[in-house]
Amino acid sequence: MRKRTTYLDHLRFRYGAGVPDLAAVLGPPSSVRRSARPPLLCADCGKRMHRVRGSLPQGSARCHPCRRAEPSPSTIRDRRGPVRPLVTHCRRCDGLLPAPSRSRRYCSPDCARRARNDRGWGGRPTVRGYGTEHRRLRAATIGGAVGSPCVLCGEVMDDPARMHLDHTEDRSGYRGFAHDSCNVRDGARRGGAAFRARKLATRA
Numbered sequence: 001m002r003k004r005t006t007y008l009d010h011l012r013f014r015y016g017a018g019v020p021d022l023a024a025v026l027g028p029p030s031s032v033r034r035s036a037r038p039p040l041l042c043a044d045c046g047k048r049m050h051r052v053r054g055s056l057p058q059g060s061a062r063c064h065p066c067r068r069a070e071p072s073p074s075t076i077r078d079r080r081g082p083v084r085p086l087v088t089h090c091r092r093c094d095g096l097l098p099a100p101s102r103s104r105r106y107c108s109p110d111c112a113r114r115a116r117n118d119r120g121w122g123g124r125p126t127v128r129g130y131g132t133e134h135r136r137l138r139a140a141t142i143g144g145a146v147g148s149p150c151v152l153c154g155e156v157m158d159d160p161a162r163m164h165l166d167h168t169e170d171r172s173g174y175r176g177f178a179h180d181s182c183n184v185r186d187g188a189r190r191g192g193a194a195f196r197a198r199k200l201a202t203r204a
Contacts, residue, residue, distance in 0.1 A: 041058065044070075045063065071121040079109065091106060095107045136163065141177075142163060145157065148176075150182055
């Protein structure tokens with residue numbers, strides 16, 4: 001079998017004995033240098049591990065089974081939920097509320113309904129002024145209101161499907177019929193003004 005020549009043999013053949021010993025200059029091959037490194041052992045069980053870039057130094061590195069069995073305190077997640085008080089106060093009447101939760105913030109359904117009405121939305125239609133009596137009154141008087149001017153913009157109304165029986169601001173009575181767009185726009189304007197007033201009151 002023919003002997004395998006290396007680049008160092010080629011240089012010696014071409015230039016003679018004046019070629020320096022590259023093996024002494026470069027040191028042992030990379031495979032020999034890697035094998036000469038001490039193995040990386042687990043700090044808990046002593047199992048041999050594969051050394052990669054970014055591995056912890058000897059004495060601090062731990063294998064995957066050891067880390068899963070005893071995770072470090074920094075990686076343990078607190079899976080317990082937030083500790084809630086046993087008794088707190090109702091958000092509306094300031095009464096006692098036992099066992100509060102995210103969905104239970106009022107002491108009774110009546111307080112929850114009143115709180116929704118205080119915010120300007122929710123509650124039963126009867127409480128908000130749109131119950132059976134309101135619907136009956138609208139059905140009885142809408143025929144005579146066709147062709148009359150809107151109480152908000154003054155333009156003539158000719159489509160009964162787009163006419164609202166408008167409440168007063170305190171919902172104790174009615175101002176008359178108005179366009180549905182005019183009624184919704186007026187309610188949004190008054191609701192926005194009340195919201196901004198409450199925000200300014202809380203900031204003060």
